[in-house]
Amino acid sequence: MDAAKEIENGRAGRKRVAGLLAAALIEELEVAYGQLASPPEVQSVRGPETGLVMVRGRIGGGGAPFNLGEVTVSRATVRLASGVIGHAHALGTDRRKARLAAIFDALWQEDGQKEFVERALLWPIAVRLADEERLKAEETAATRVDFFTMVRGED
Amino acid sequence: MNLEAEALTGGFAQPVFNAQDIFRMVMDGMARPGTLKQVAVDIDPPAPLGRAAGALALTLCDQDTPVWLSAGIARSAVPGWLAFHTGAPQTREKAEARFAFGEVGLALSSFGLFATGSQEYPDRSATLVLEISNLETGSPLTLTGPGIAGSTVVRPQGLPESFLRLWAENRTLFPRGIDVVLAAGSDFLCLPRTTKITVKEN
Amino acid sequence: MYVAVKGGEAAIANAHRLLADRRRGDRSLPAITIDQIVAQLALAVDRVMAEASLYDRELAALAIAQARGDMIEAIFILRAYRTTLPRLGTSEPLDTAAMQIERRISATYKDLPGGQLLGPTFDYTHRLLDPALLADAPVDEPLRRAADTGPVTRVSEILREEGLIEPDGELPPDHVTADLTREPLDFPMTRDLRLQALARGDEGFLLALGYSTQRGYGRTHPFAGEIRIGEVEVELDVPELGFAVSLGRIQVTECQMVNQFHGSAKAPPQFTRGYGLVFGQSERKAMAVALVDRALRAEELGEDIVAPAQDEEFVISHSDNVQATGFVEHLKLPHYVDFQAELDLVRRMRREFEEARRASINPEAPREAAE
Numbered sequence: 058m059d060a061a062k063e064i065e066n067g068r069a070g071r072k073r074v075a076g077l078l079a080a081a082l083i084e085e086l087e088v089a090y091g092q093l094a095s096p097p098e099v100q101s102v103r104g105p106e107t108g109l110v111m112v113r114g115r116i117g118g119g120g121a122p123f124n125l126g127e128v129t130v131s132r133a134t135v136r137l138a139s140g141v142i143g144h145a146h147a148l149g150t151d152r153r154k155a156r157l158a159a160i161f162d163a164l165w166q167e168d169g170q171k172e173f174v175e176r177a178l179l180w181p182i183a184v185r186l187a188d189e190e191r192l193k194a195e196e197t198a199a200t201r202v203d204f205f206t207m208v209r210g211e212d
Numbered sequence: 213m214n215l216e217a218e219a220l221t222g223g224f225a226q227p228v229f230n231a232q233d234i235f236r237m238v239m240d241g242m243a244r245p246g247t248l249k250q251v252a253v254d255i256d257p258p259a260p261l262g263r264a265a266g267a268l269a270l271t272l273c274d275q276d277t278p279v280w281l282s283a284g285i286a287r288s289a290v291p292g293w294l295a296f297h298t299g300a301p302q303t304r305e306k307a308e309a310r311f312a313f314g315e316v317g318l319a320l321s322s323f324g325l326f327a328t329g330s331q332e333y334p335d336r337s338a339t340l341v342l343e344i345s346n347l348e349t350g351s352p353l354t355l356t357g358p359g360i361a362g363s364t365v366v367r368p369q370g371l372p373e374s375f376l377r378l379w380a381e382n383r384t385l386f387p388r389g390i391d392v393v394l395a396a397g398s399d400f401l402c403l404p405r406t407t408k409i410t411v412k413e414n
Numbered sequence: 415m416y417v418a419v420k421g422g423e424a425a426i427a428n429a430h431r432l433l434a435d436r437r438r439g440d441r442s443l444p445a446i447t448i449d450q451i452v453a454q455l456a457l458a459v460d461r462v463m464a465e466a467s468l469y470d471r472e473l474a475a476l477a478i479a480q481a482r483g484d485m486i487e488a489i490f491i492l493r494a495y496r497t498t499l500p501r502l503g504t505s506e507p508l509d510t511a512a513m514q515i516e517r518r519i520s521a522t523y524k525d526l527p528g529g530q531l532l533g534p535t536f537d538y539t540h541r542l543l544d545p546a547l548l549a550d551a552p553v554d555e556p557l558r559r560a561a562d563t564g565p566v567t568r569v570s571e572i573l574r575e576e577g578l579i580e581p582d583g584e585l586p587p588d589h590v591t592a593d594l595t596r597e598p599l600d601f602p603m604t605r606d607l608r609l610q611a612l613a614r615g616d617e618g619f620l621l622a623l624g625y626s627t628q629r630g631y632g633r634t635h636p637f638a639g640e641i642r643i644g645e646v647e648v649e650l651d652v653p654e655l656g657f658a659v660s661l662g663r664i665q666v667t668e669c670q671m672v673n674q675f676h677g678s679a680k681a682p683p684q685f686t687r688g689y690g691l692v693f694g695q696s697e698r699k700a701m702a703v704a705l706v707d708r709a710l711r712a713e714e715l716g717e718d719i720v721a722p723a724q725d726e727e728f729v730i731s732h733s734d735n736v737q738a739t740g741f742v743e744h745l746k747l748p749h750y751v752d753f754q755a756e757l758d759l760v761r762r763m764r765r766e767f768e769e770a771r772r773a774s775i776n777p778e779a780p781r782e783a784a785e
Contacts, residue, residue: 068657076660102220103297106227108502110650110661112469113591114691115507116605117582118568118668122507123606124593125613126467126693128648130502130661134220134296142220146650148662149470190514194561197516200532201559204524220654275501276596295653299503 074165074174077182078158079147085185086157089178098138099160105133105152133159141166219292222256224270230255234271241402242391246355246364248347251398258289260315264400265341268393272339273300273311280309280326280338282318312340320372323382326390334387341393345370347401352412359404365412366401368394379409437482451475460665460694461485465735466492467595467614469664469693486616490736506649506658510668510691512565513644517697520569521638522672528566533643534695569640570670570687579672579685601727608710608730612703613692615733621698623723624705632721634708635674636688643667643695667692669700673708675715686715 078086090096109127116123132146133155143163145155161178164170224230230253237249249264257266273279279300281290290313291302303309306325314320329337350369353376356362371394372378382389382405389405403409438445452459452475462474466489474492481487517533520526532538573579585604592607599611612620627634645663652659671688675681688708690700709723722728732738 071655072657072659075655079660079662103223108500109468109496110502110648111504111593111595112648112664113505113507114510114609114666115582116585116609117687117689118510118570118670120582121585121589121606122591123609124504124591124595125508125610125666125691126464126469127496127501127595128505128661128664129468129470129473129499130650132502134654136217136221140217142217144652144655146652146659146661148648148664150473191561192558193514193516194563195558196556197531197533198561199557199559200517200534202530202532275503292654299501299653 071162074162074179075144075146077179077186078145078162080186081147081154081158081178081182083151083154083157085178085182086154086161089161089174090157092177093164093173097160097164099163100136100138101133101156102136102142103132103134105131105155105159107131107150107152131155135159135163137163137167139167218258218289220296222258222266222293223297224253224255224267227270230267231271234267238268238271238393238402241393241400242404243359245357245359245404245407246366246401248366249400249402251400258293260284260288260343261290261293261313262343262395263398264395265313265343265393268341268395268400269294269300269311269313270297273298275299275301277310278303278308280304280306280312282312282314284315284318285313306338309338312338314340314342316343316345316370318342318372320374320378323378323390328382328385328388328390331388334389337388337390339391339393341395341400342372343395344368346396347394347399354410354412355403355407356410357407360407368396368401370396376409376411379403383408437480446479448472448475448479451478457695458483458485460696461617461699462488462492464693464696464699465489465614465616466496467693468492468496486735486739490739493736503650503652505661506651508646508648508666508691510642510646510666511568513642513646513666513668514663515566515642515644516665516695517643518566518640519638520640522640523569523572526567526569526572528562566642568642568670570672573639573672573685577684580675580687583687583689599730601730602713603726603730605707605711605714608726609689609691609703609707611730611733612690612706615703616735616738617696617699617702619733619735620702620706623709623729624702626721627705627709627723632709632712632724634671634686634688634705636705636708637672638701639670639672639687641667641669641697641700643697665694667694667696667700669697669704671701671704671708686711 108130110130111127112125113122114125115121128148129150130146130148131150131152131154132144133152134142134144135156136142141163143159143161143166145158145162147155147158161174165174233253234251237251241247241249251264251267253267255263255266255270257263257269261269273294277300279294279302281302294300294302306312307327309326312326323340326338326340327336329335346369348367348369350367350371352365352367355364355366386405391405392403394401394403452471455478458478459471459474462477462485463469463471466474473495474488477488477491480491515528515531517535518528518531520530570579570582574581583605585606589604592604592610594607594610626632628636643665645665647663648661649658650661651657669690673686673688675684675686686708688704690703690707692700692703706723706729709721710726710729712719712724717724719725
């Protein structure tokens with residue numbers, strides 16, 4: 058694998074982890090944290106803190122961007138004893154969630170912990186999200202209009 | 213320490229309280245031009261940004277304040293550090309910058325490219341934080357103007373050669389103009405645009 | 415002139431205590447929880463989020479509870495809260511084409527890719543009060559049906575393929591996206607800024623303006639090309655990572671109005687568009703925004719400005735209900751001194767008026783006798 062591709066894959070991996078951690082429920086994070094062999098030594102680098110992100114839309118759906126309104130976002134950056142740094146950003150005001158998510162982002166980057174994070178946390182989140190999405194799509198599909206044509210007149 | 217770690221660590225331990233302390237110092241410093249201020253907050257900005265300049269950046273810069281960095285600073289870990297801790301966008305255009313940071317020995321040919329505000333909004337101007345060698349051993353300069361009872365003397369060492377001429381030009385723009393903070397390590401002093409600087413006659 | 419008057423501290427404190435009591439109401443009833451408001455008054459929550467311009471269901475529900483259900487008060491509280499938080503950044507523009515659809519209808523095409531998906535709509539209900547809700551009767555689970563997956567084409571894309579509709583709405587490449595929370599409003603304004611103002615505008619005000627265009631005050635011949643409601647991913651570019659990450663999903667409502675346009679010597683005949691995008695499930699609001707967005711493009715499209723809905727300064731200056739309520743309600747505040755001054759003035763004018771009248775009835779009567 059060439060270097061550029063490796064970096065690209067690395068990014069895709071981090072992006073996937075960040076997305077799943079942002080979608081995690083606090084309960085899922087707490088359960089996985091409780092399953093760690095020993096709680097990691099963690100230093101706060103930034104936050105956890107809550108702020109706003111301005112959300113943009115596009116005129117007409119695909120045109121020039123415009124500012125739609127803000128969302129609350131909580132974020133945290135932590136450093137493990139090994140020096141590995143983890144980041145987390147998620148909608149909402151739950152700073153505990155942001156901190157735990159940042160810890161798991163860091164643990165995922167450690168070779169010895171990656172497998173545990175995938176199995177105990179990321180996999181269950183991904184499964185839940187897929188289930189929720191399918192359920193919603195199927196409930197919506199049941200409200201789809203099936204048009205039929207009324208035959209009128211003789212011919 | 214790798215570049216990433218250097219860019220992420222060394223910020224305020226207590227962002228709210230630390231920023232409040234520093235803000236108070238800058239406010240007092242601008243109200244009393246030439247007063248020597250010392251930053252005691254324990255931060256560790258990447259070189260070549262000094263502790264005082266770093267603390268000012270963390271306090272004053274945010275998402276809405278484009279920042280201009282001199283070449284030496286722009287090449288260092290500072291851009292990443294500023295982006296991480298303040299969210300401030302970096303600009304190459306001096307005219308867009310609300311804050312500008314210059315390293316020791318910076319050659320300044322003009323202040324003119326920095327925003328000087330408008331007659332209606334003279335506050336829409338840049339504040340230049342200039343790192344110099346020290347604030348104690350230079351040849352004496354006399355400051356007069358608002359916020360100074362009579363006159364006061366400062367001794368900045370390592371000012372750009374053109375500084376006094378540029379400053380005189382800056383004063384003619386009033387109420388427009390830029391404001392300057394001279395920083396050296398943990399120390400800084402403020403030179404708002406109202407302050408008149410003359411070489412002290414011995 | 416302003417004159418400070420002190421006093422009333424005890425009355426104010428007692429009034430607030432009374433407010434808290436009335437808000438709680440009958441103590442024999444369980445207190446309503448924030449979760450219940452989020453779950454069961456979801457559209458009230460959505461309206462507060464949209465008009466406060468802050469997407470956070472829990473905080474919006476808290477504001478509704480605190481405001482005793484007064485929506486504008488709740489919007490005001492949430493707006494005030496948002497000013498206490500720092501801004502961390504600006505998201506990547508939402509991709510509404512990639513929305514997970516919960517409802518999607520078109521009034522212009524019967525059969526369209528992705529189909530007409532009614533979703534949880536009030537349409538086709540009989541608007542009869544439902545006594546079943548009084549008894550908390552059990553509610554059936556929704557039915558399910560195999561779903562198509564993948565993105566659902568926007569109706570505007572279908573017309574675009576034929577070249578019969580204008581593009582999505584571009585601004586000059588060097589245009590910096592305007593933000594009314596950072597710069598004071600200035601007229602005339604660009605369409606991006608108008609859409610931001612309309613997204614947080616008062617639903618009732620925009621509804622009335624949209625309605626006025628249908629009744630002939632600035633007609634635009636609208637068709638609801640497409641309305642879609644669903645969740646979209648919010649992505650933030652994080653400098654320390656060097657790429658954009660997902661923050662989670664938010665629900666939005668998008669309305670594409672298709673409007674008639676006669677064309678000109680320069681422009682070929684084609685449909686024009688009005689666009690509405692709003693936080694939450696808020697179909698009426700998104701439609702009203704799209705109507706008003708189109709009406710406000712009158713000047714851009716070379717139309718005569720003859721109606722209120724086409725008057726940018728009128729619409730945008732009066733669409734914000736927090737500003738409006740602030741200025742209307744400030745009339746409650748003490749104006750004792752202003753009023754005394756006016757009272758003196760009216761008394762004096764009245765006296766002069768009476769004197770002048772008496773003088774005209776009886777020109778010989780000495781002035782002193784009249785007093």
